Every structure is written in structure tokens, then in C-alpha cells.
Amino acid sequence: MKTIYIWNIKFNPLRKNEIVSHVQEWLAEGRKGIHITGVNPEGVVQAQANLFLREAIRDSDMVNIDNMLVVLTLRLxxxxxxxxxxxxxxxxxxxxxxxxRRQRMYFLGAEEKVLRKMLFKIKQEYPFIQIVGAHNGFYTAEEEGKIVKEISDLSPDYLFLGLPTPQKELFIMKYKPILPVGCLYGVGGAFDVKGEKVSRAPKWLRNIGLEGVCRILQNPRNYGGRITTYYFPFLKLFFGHLFSKRIVFEKDRS
Structure with a gap:
């Protein structure tokens, strides 16, 4: 598995089905604590100032490239x-x-009504998945301890976190060493998509890298603000590395 080290973090240039295959192979081997992180320009920029987020990304077993702008800049x-x-x-x-494989899952994140809608859809579409537990993304520090204990007692094959960055990454880093969970994956807004709070762009728009335009049109105040906050700093990082060529490729030893 090739690893790209750039912008103080790393990426694994893998196809979607390759990521899934690796996870299933590792689960079949009995591995615990498999950690996947998806990174977009927001994550790249936040990682420059947030040491814990940076470490969480670099400590991941796989880092999927979650944004077409990141794909294009890496190619350049x-x-x-x-x-x-x-x-x-x-x-x-x-x-x-x-x-x-009738695997077991725990879902953590999103608003309660969105979470419930997502769980309903998953039960309909994937009747053999065992949903062993779920909790929304709004909880106190005291409740967090109870959630962690519940997850530990249930020992699911997957823990999916529909929490924002860097909350989901920090949760995984904090509890990964003590949770008997097969795979931990911070999927962020994927809960909102599956729970129909937001709609994804048509596939043809996604294929040409314009999914973000659809998101801005749906919620200009939220996603529009992210463009100025994160995308301009990301482009600055990109141009800096484009001319310095400070990129390292290594073989993943996991």
C-alpha cells in the first residue's frame, strides 16, 4: 500500500473497493482498532495548527482522499x-x-432525527447488518463515558462516527487503544447524507469534481463560509509544495 506524505499528513491513494477489501481482510484476521480517516481541504488546513488532528491522520491505517480538489492538487x-x-x-x-457478512455496527453522531432516519434506511436496505447500538452526536462529557462503556461492552465490528472534524478524529485517538472494536471510521457528513438531511450532487457532477457546488447551493451560509476559511489556505499550501516538491513515498508496513 503506497503512502503519500505531504502537508504534514499522509494519504493512501486507494480506490474505494480497495479500502473495503483491506478492511475485510484485516477483520478476517481478527485485527482490532483498524482506523480509517477521510481527509478533505478542511482537514488538511486544520491539521496544520492542530497537533492532535495531525497525529490522528498520520496514525490511521488508511487515509482516503475525500475531495476532488485534493485529488487534483496531488496529481499536479x-x-x-x-x-x-x-x-x-x-x-x-x-x-x-x-x-x-452479517457484521455488527455502532453508530455515533448526527442529530437524533437524522440518526433515526439513517438507521431506519440501513435496516431496510441492509437487513442482515446487526445494529447493536447508536447515539446522536450531542452529548456531555459524562455521557461520553457511558457511550464508550456501551461500545466496549458491545464490541462491534464497526464504529462509525458522524461527527465533525476534529471531534471524530480525537474521539478515535482517545479511545481506540481501549475499545475492542474492529474498525473505527469517522465518516462526518455521511450520516446527514444517509439520513436525508442533505442530498448529494448527481453522479455526473461528482465525477467532474463539482459536488461542492451542490452543497453550497443547499446551504450557502455553512458551506460557502468554508470556502473562504479553508480552501484558500489549502491552495496556499498546495502552491508551496508544488514548487518545493517535498513529497515522500513510502511502503506501508502495516
Missing amino acids: NGCEIPERAATPDVFELLLVEANK
């Missing part, structure tokens, strides 16, 4: 990127495989 830096591995797509493929 000389990296071979086969495709954009969007987190909602990886999440869906993992559900498909989990349904075949």
Missing part, C-alpha cells in the same frame, strides 16, 4: 491518484459488505 504534485475515494461512497460500500 506528481502523485498517481486512481480516483477520489469519497467518504460517503466508502461508507456505503462497507455497509454492502457488512450486510453480506
Whole structure:
């Protein structure tokens, strides 16, 4: 598995189905604490100032490239990127495989009504998935301890976190060493997509890298603000590395 080190973090240039295959192979071997992180320009920029987020990304077993702008900028830096591995797509493929294997899942994140709608849809579409537990993304520090204990007692094959960055990454880093969970994956807004709070762009728009335009039109105040906050600093990082060529490729030893 090739690893790209750039912008103080790393990426694994994998296709979506390759990510799913690796997860299933590792679960079959009995591995615990498999950690996947999806990174977009927001994550890249936040990681520059947030040491814990940076460490969480670098400590991940796989880092999927969750944004077409990141794909394009990596390619312009000389990296071979086969495709954009969007987190909602990886999440869906993992559900498909989990349904075949009757695997066990815990879901943490999103608003209560969105979470419930998502769980209802998953039960309909994937009847053989065992949903062993779920909790919304709004909880106190005291409740967090109870949630962690519940997850530990249930020992699911998957823990999916529909929490924002860096909350989901910090949760995984904090509890990964003590949770008997097969795979931990912070999927962020994928819960909102599956729970129909937001709609994804048509596939043809996603294929040409314009999914973000659809998101801005749906929620200009939220997503529009992210463009100025994160995308301009990301482009500054990109141009800095484009001319310095400070990129390292290494073999993943996991």
C-alpha cells in the first residue's frame, strides 16, 4: 500500500473497493482498532495548527482522499491518484459488505432525527447488518463515558462516527487503544447524507469534481463560509509544495 506524505499528513491513494477489501481482510484476521480517516481541504488546513488532528491522520491505517480538489492538487504534485475515494461512497460500500457478512455496527453522531432516519434506511436496505447500538452526536462529557462503556461492552465490528472534524478524529485517538472494536471510521457528513438531511450532487457532477457546488447551493451560509476559511489556505499550501516538491513515498508496513 503506497503512502503519500505531504502537508504534514499522509494519504493512501486507494480506490474505494480497495479500502473495503483491506478492511475485510484485516477483520478476517481478527485485527482490532483498524482506523480509517477521510481527509478533505478542511482537514488538511486544520491539521496544520492542530497537533492532535495531525497525529490522528498520520496514525490511521488508511487515509482516503475525500475531495476532488485534493485529488487534483496531488496529481499536479506528481502523485498517481486512481480516483477520489469519497467518504460517503466508502461508507456505503462497507455497509454492502457488512450486510453480506452479517457484521455488527455502532453508530455515533448526527442529530437524533437524522440518526433515526439513517438507521431506519440501513435496516431496510441492509437487513442482515446487526445494529447493536447508536447515539446522536450531542452529548456531555459524562455521557461520553457511558457511550464508550456501551461500545466496549458491545464490541462491534464497526464504529462509525458522524461527527465533525476534529471531534471524530480525537474521539478515535482517545479511545481506540481501549475499545475492542474492529474498525473505527469517522465518516462526518455521511450520516446527514444517509439520513436525508442533505442530498448529494448527481453522479455526473461528482465525477467532474463539482459536488461542492451542490452543497453550497443547499446551504450557502455553512458551506460557502468554508470556502473562504479553508480552501484558500489549502491552495496556499498546495502552491508551496508544488514548487518545493517535498513529497515522500513510502511502503506501508502495516
